[in-house]
Amino acid sequence: xxxxxxxxxxxxxxxxxxxxxxxxxxxxxxxxxxxxxxxxxxxxxxxxxxxxxxxxxxxxxxxxxxxxxxxxxxxxxxxxxxxxxxxxxxxxxxxxxxxxxxxxxxxxxxxxxxxxxxxxxxxxxxxx
Numbered sequence: 001x002x003x004x005x006x007x008x009x010x011x012x013x014x015x016x017x018x019x020x021x022x023x024x025x026x027x028x029x030x031x032x033x034x035x036x037x038x039x040x041x042x043x044x045x046x047x048x049x050x051x052x053x054x055x056x057x058x059x060x061x062x063x064x065x066x067x068x069x070x071x072x073x074x075x076x077x078x079x080x081x082x083x084x085x086x087x088x089x090x091x092x093x094x095x096x097x098x099x100x101x102x103x104x105x106x107x108x109x110x111x112x113x114x115x116x117x118x119x120x121x122x123x124x125x126x127x128x
Contacts, residue, residue, distance in 0.1 A: 033063040037055075
């Protein structure tokens with residue numbers, strides 16, 4: 001009986017892995033989600049840099065979800081929800097790090113030596 005139980009458990013463990021079809025769908029979606037942003041940037045399709053950045057970030061977020069579903073097989077039922085809890089924690093950390101980095105870079109760009117930004121020749125004359 002323990003042999004049968006071990007065999008059933010091993011079969012259930014294998015069911016969590018993807019099939020060739022799911023890997024192919026994930027691969028095709030990944031290629032499309034890479035090609036479209038590449039085309040947007042190389043073709044200068046979106047003229048406003050801020051809008052282009054938001055669109056590219058949206059494609060990146062969609063691609064992350066595709067990778068998690070089709071390649072990492074993360075869903076709500078894996079390991080009693082611990083994978084989803086870990087995913088939520090990781091997403092929060094990534095959001096905090098990215099938003100904080102963007103906030104710091106924006107404020108550095110805005111507040112960094114305002115005199116130098118207005119007259120670059122003025123700075124050159126003051127150098128020894």
